Amino acid sequence: MTEPYELTVAQAAREIRERRISAVELAESLLSRADAVEPHLRIWVTLDHERFLSAAKESDRVLNERGPQGPLHGVPVGVKDIYYTEGQETTACSPIYAGFVPSYDATSVAMLRQAGAVIMGKTVTTEFACGDPPPTRNPWNAAHTPGGSSSGSAVGLAARVFPASLGSQTAGSVLRPASYNGVVGLKPTFGRISRYGVVPVAWSLDTLGTFTRTVEDAALMLTAMAGHDPQDFSSSKLPVPDFGAAVDSQQSPPRIGVVRKFFYERADEEVKKHTEGTVDRLARAGAAVDDVKLPTDFETLLAAHRVLMTVEAAAVHEQDFAARPDDYGPNVRGVIEAGMLTPAVSYVQAQRIRRRFRRDMEEAIQAFDILLTPSTVTPAPRDLTTTGDPSFQSPWTTCGFPTISLPSGLSESGLPLGIQLAAAPFQEETLLAAARWCERTLGVALVPPEPA
Amino acid sequence: MTEPYELTVAQAAREIRERRISAVELAESLLSRADAVEPHLRIWVTLDHERFLSAAKESDRVLNERGPQGPLHGVPVGVKDIYYTEGQETTACSPIYAGFVPSYDATSVAMLRQAGAVIMGKTVTTEFACGDPPPTRNPWNAAHTPGGSSSGSAVGLAARVFPASLGSQTAGSVLRPASYNGVVGLKPTFGRISRYGVVPVAWSLDTLGTFTRTVEDAALMLTAMAGHDPQDFSSSKLPVPDFGAAVDSQQSPPRIGVVRKFFYERADEEVKKHTEGTVDRLARAGAAVDDVKLPTDFETLLAAHRVLMTVEAAAVHEQDFAARPDDYGPNVRGVIEAGMLTPAVSYVQAQRIRRRFRRDMEEAIQAFDILLTPSTVTPAPRDLTTTGDPSFQSPWTTCGFPTISLPSGLSESGLPLGIQLAAAPFQEETLLAAARWCERTLGVALVPPEPA
Incomplete structure (x- = not known):
């Protein structure tokens, strides 16, 4: 039987909506799971059991009195400790912010609460979301980096401590740890989710994103968090589609452009071989696959x-x-x-x-639904002094294209490998539909060993 | 009787469309006017009589065979010598560009041609549209600067050498020379007109604009030149209204916010007094006038x-x-x-x-249709080593708000004075309608003395 802590976002929301489980029961299951793995994995900066349980209790009360308040009613979310949370300390894991208690929620956090989500607690980030290594450990092998900067959010998701969590990416801080830990990482288009109330790294790059275990969950989270916010100068005014519907609707195989240049020059042999094998599987399932020739450096x-x-x-x-x-x-x-x-x-x-790069990429991507690359140069390196190499993410963060990383298998050393998909700006519907197709075709779901 | 060279854009277009004058007749009148004033005013970098007359002849041929090709059919336009013109030298008045003959038109020039306009020639700009003084002379008093950097386009318009001309503004290079020479200068919202094919000064500031003798003409020119261009990264995708209709439709007096802070600290006594008098006249005609308190520095x-x-x-x-x-x-x-x-x-x-300034201004302007300031600190200074002080334009160029300068009277020394109006981003309809109301209410049209 599935334990409550194993539920995905979609499952948890449905179970709660249909009263087969209460938000409090789910919260209790997650808390006991969190307590069991925390000494090994170091996921949390702040996990206030009482605050979380009382929010879950309130969620149940509202559900019983007024019905579900949104598509995520009662669903717990782990929040990277750079997002402002009203009344709850936000440290960015820096002494500079220690003791800072915001008087308001980040816009994205407020939108999640409006959709019914319950904030579970604040997860470990590297200091100021940069590259200093975190205390968090990789659940697949504690001698290997968990990646960063969204370390706690990625590891907690892999370890089934919450069904969804929030990260942010300035170079490779969502998709890289997602791949290192074997979960789904989504970085939408620059401008899609408001950054207001999130401690910045670099304004023209910072992009908020999510960790989930399925593409469907990524779509649910994005639908809740996306939208215009005048408080963020880069916030897009484009309408927000129902991304969940996009994931449901895709039936036909996508047109995939494989970007080998640059990526294959940097990736190690195992990653290259694994990516080629993955591309073959997608092609055999019907995807139209072609190599992308890029004029771009x-x-x-x-x-x-x-x-x-x-x-x-x-x-x-x-x-x-x-x-x-x-x-x-x-x-x-x-x-x-x-x-x-x-x-x-x-x-x-x-x-x-x-x-120039953005213009070139916009042109190059026109012949495809998505571009495909390996998610990372290698699986998580055996090196706790680093958070790994973000170079496969940085190009997409820099040009603002939406990207998603899917787990696609395990290395010989038993570490997760992933593929990274990219779509044209504001084409997250295309990205998510294609990702769902790949997820279904590959049929890879990775569960790390129990920490001991 | 009005000479052809005195026609406005609207008049010229109508006269040609209704066959009361040919494009060639208009061109000939403008060329003889140009030849008469050129030794005194130094408007042109390149005025190729044959090329211009042959374009006018072609315009007449097309009109006779197929009817008018656009709202500006046969209307001559003077083009600042930083706009690329296909097959015609474009120098930016710099030795670096000397001899450069572009193989294509700037997008804005191409759009003007599509609207039926005929390019008359290339007007003097200061070197690279910066602050080195130009050879061009102010027709009101040759000892005073004509302003810059769009010196030839502003002076040629005042001197009735063409009915419309193109400029560009990075600090104050359209509205300042417009005011110094007593004509209408329009700088639309940053992103409204493509800058592709125009020699840049500074990408995040450069905004193309026009010189005309009436607000109606400014609206006609903007309608022809505005629109999305993927070749310019800052080009807006917003739809382009018919700005001419906006000018026609306004009947009720606008809500005017007068920005005295900063502007009155810098303006000389005569300019302040003149501006207060102008504001009084607008208020007496029914405009709702209020002082704007700005938090902004x-x-x-x-x-x-x-x-x-x-x-x-x-x-x-x-x-x-x-x-x-x-x-x-x-x-x-x-x-x-x-x-x-x-x-x-x-x-x-x-x-x-x-x-921050842009956000503050967007908030401040909400209570008004337009903000009003003096156009310049003083009338054109008696100093040919400078092109004058752009500080009343630079704030609006920097934040990208659309602005227009209208002639509002003469100084005691017989030099033009102007008022500058600003509207919220992409609210050129509001700006032009309000400007038309002010133009009608003030009833000021300035004609410089004949050069001698």
Whole structure:
């Protein structure tokens, strides 16, 4: 029998709506699961049992009195500790923010609550969502990095501590840990989800995203979180479709463009072989697969990404870093100092490189529904001093295209591998429908060993 | 009797459409006018009589064979020499571009041709549309600057050498020379007109605009030039209304917010007094007038504008300036060198200041149809080593709001004075309708003395 803590978002929402389980029962199951794995995995910054249970109790009361308040009624969500949560400490895992209790929710958190979701607690992020390694451990092998920066949200999802969680990606901080831990990671189009009330890394790159165990769940979460917010200058005014319907409706195999250039030059042999095998399976199932020839230079874009990120991070932290330099960890400090030393002309040229790359990619993607690449260069590296290489994510974060990572198998060493799919800007319906088709075709669901 | 060269855009288009004058007759009248004033005013970089007459002849042929090809059929337009014109030299008044003959039209020029307009020739710009003084002279008093950078387009319009002309504004290069020369200058919302094929000054600021003698003409020109262009990353996808209809339809007096803070601190006594008198006249005619209290700091925004402009200009010219520094004039050289010395964090902070200013202004303008300020700090200064002070334009260029300058009277020294109106982004219909009401209410049309 399935334990409540194993339910997906869609399952949990349905079970609660149909009164087969209460929000409190689900919360209790998740809390006992969380307590069991926490000493091994270090998922949480703040897990307040009382606060969570009382929110679940309130959710049950409302359900009984007024019926479900939204499609996620009673569904618990783990929240990366850079999202503001009203009345609950938000630290960004930095001494600078220690003790900071926001007086309001991030727009995305408020929208989740409006959809009926219950915030479970605040998950570990690397310091300021940069590259300093977190205490969180990879449930597949504790000697390997769990990835970052959304470490707690990725690991907690893999370990069945919550059915959905929130992350953010400035380089590769959603899809990389999703792939390292064998779960589904979604980064929608830049501008799709408001960043208001989320501690920034770099304004022109930061994109909020989700961890779930299925594509359907990713669609449900995105539908709840997407929408215009005048408080975020980059927030799109485009209408928000019902992404869940897109996932349900797709029947025909997608047109897939495989991007081998750059990705195959960097990926290790096992990842290349695995990706080719995965592409073969998709092609045999009917997908129209073709190689994508790109005029675009991904290496140059990576250099541009580094300039954009370090400069904007330096601007974000300018005052705090001047006042309290010793309260910054070595990686984030390096990011800020690199940004401080960069001339403005380099930043503007980086913006130009991004614009050209985006235009080239928009053209290249026209012949396809989605582009496919390996999710990561290697499976999670055996190195706890790093959070791994984000270079397969950064190009898509930089140009703002929506991407999703799906688990596609295990390496010989027993670590998750994944494929990364990308679609044109604001084509998340296409992305999710194609991802659902791939998920169904591949039939891969990964469950890590019990921590011990 | 009105000479053909005195016709407005609307009049010329109607006269040609109704066959009361031919495009060639109009062209001949304008050419003889141009030849008469050119030694005094120095309007042209390139005026090729044969090319212009042959285009006018072709326009007449098409009219006779197929009828009018657009609302501007046969109407001549003067084009600032930074717009690419197919097969015709485009120099930006710089040795760097000397001899450059584009193989295509700027999108805006192509759209004007599609609307039936005939390109008359290329008008003087300051070098690279920066602040080095041009040879062009102010027709009101040759000892005073004509303003810049769109010097030839502004002066040629005032001197009745063409009924409409094209300019561009990165700080104050359309509305300031419009006001100094007593004509109507329109800078639409950033993103409304494609900049593709126009020599850039600074990508995040450059906005194309027009000089005309009436608000109606400004609306006709904007309707022809506005629209989405995938070749310009900032080009808006919003639909383009018929701006001419907006100008016709307005009957009721507008709600006007007068911005005295900052503007009255900088304007001289005569300009302040004149502006108050103008506001009184508008109020007596029924406009609802109120003072605007702004939380926003215009001085800080001017500093941000300077950073954005110099840095982006330095990026534009990086390679050419490294190779040929001596081919740059002292002002544009100063701009580039300032940009080269600016750290990227300052640029990013300038972007933040702009975003905050824009948000504050969007809120402040909600209670009004338009905001009103004096167009310039003083009338055209008696100083040919400068093109005047753009500080009343730069805030609106920086935040991208659409603005228009209307002639509102003459100074004691006999120089034009103007009022500047601003509307919310993409509210050019509101701006033009209100401007038309003000134009009608003030009844000021300024004709400079004949040059001698």
